[in-house]
Amino acid sequence: MRIVLMGPPGAGKGTQARRLAESTGMKHLSTGDMLRAEVAAGTELGLLAKSFMDKGDYVPDSHIIAMIEQLVDDPAGILLDGFPRTIVQAEALDEALEKVGLPIDKVVHMSVDTDELVLRLSNRAICKKCQTPYNLISNAPSKDGVCDNCGSEVIVRDDDKPEAVKNRMKVYEELTAPVLNYYRQRGNVAEIVATGTPDSVFEKLSQAIELTQSAG
Numbered sequence: 001m002r003i004v005l006m007g008p009p010g011a012g013k014g015t016q017a018r019r020l021a022e023s024t025g026m027k028h029l030s031t032g033d034m035l036r037a038e039v040a041a042g043t044e045l046g047l048l049a050k051s052f053m054d055k056g057d058y059v060p061d062s063h064i065i066a067m068i069e070q071l072v073d074d075p076a077g078i079l080l081d082g083f084p085r086t087i088v089q090a091e092a093l094d095e096a097l098e099k100v101g102l103p104i105d106k107v108v109h110m111s112v113d114t115d116e117l118v119l120r121l122s123n124r125a126i127c128k129k130c131q132t133p134y135n136l137i138s139n140a141p142s143k144d145g146v147c148d149n150c151g152s153e154v155i156v157r158d159d160d161k162p163e164a165v166k167n168r169m170k171v172y173e174e175l176t177a178p179v180l181n182y183y184r185q186r187g188n189v190a191e192i193v194a195t196g197t198p199d200s201v202f203e204k205l206s207q208a209i210e211l212t213q214s215a216g
């Protein structure tokens with residue numbers, strides 16, 4: 001199965017994708033996680049990406065496409081989180097999947113009110129190492145600044161700071177909302193309202209992709 005998770009920053013794509021990957025065995029492909037790993041490793045791509053990410057801008061398409069196009073035919077199935085974010089990326093994904101004769105089974109659009117998104121992002125923190133997400137109000141780590149999962153440092157992402165958040169919302173509307181329309185024209189978009197508890201969102205997501213099928 002090949003699933004694309006779409007939604008604005010803060011919609012909970014990463015949280016839900018991790019959970020879905022765990023329960024189905026599908027490969028979770030998060031371009032944001034991949035870029036953060038490059039930044040942490042101090043690679044050339046990481047240095048370049050950081051200059052865009054810190055401001056809430058998108059990293060140029062060519063770098064993102066090169067990072068992901070070899071991974072789309074994973075036999076376990078793929079769960080795309082944060083990709084494609086532009087029409088150019090969506091077309092590149094189509095091309096890569098066409099080459100291996102595999103379709104996108106479902107695009108799931110996770111929608112959340114803008115006010116709630118801003119609130120979520122301003123309280124969001126993340127483990128520097130394993131990327132476990134936290135909400136500093138409703139789901140803080142048991143020990144301040146320390147990840148419950150792996151014991152590494154929990155930080156606020158530079159791009160979750162207010163100026164960058166504002167820009168990320170704007171960039172999403174300008175560049176990523178058209179991608180949603182691109183898929184809507186094909187009729188394979190499932191809409192879910194991604195508010196409520198993570199469990200209830202997971203339930204909606206599982207229904208949207210008809211999880212009774214085999215994942216591969």
Ligand code: AMP
Binds near residue numbers: 009032054082168
């Ligand atoms: P995310 O963790 O998905 O919110 O991504 C964090 C940041 O990484 C984004 O704000 C962008 O700067 C960059 N990024 C992640 N995925 C992409 C993508 N598909 N295209 C361009 N930039 C991306």
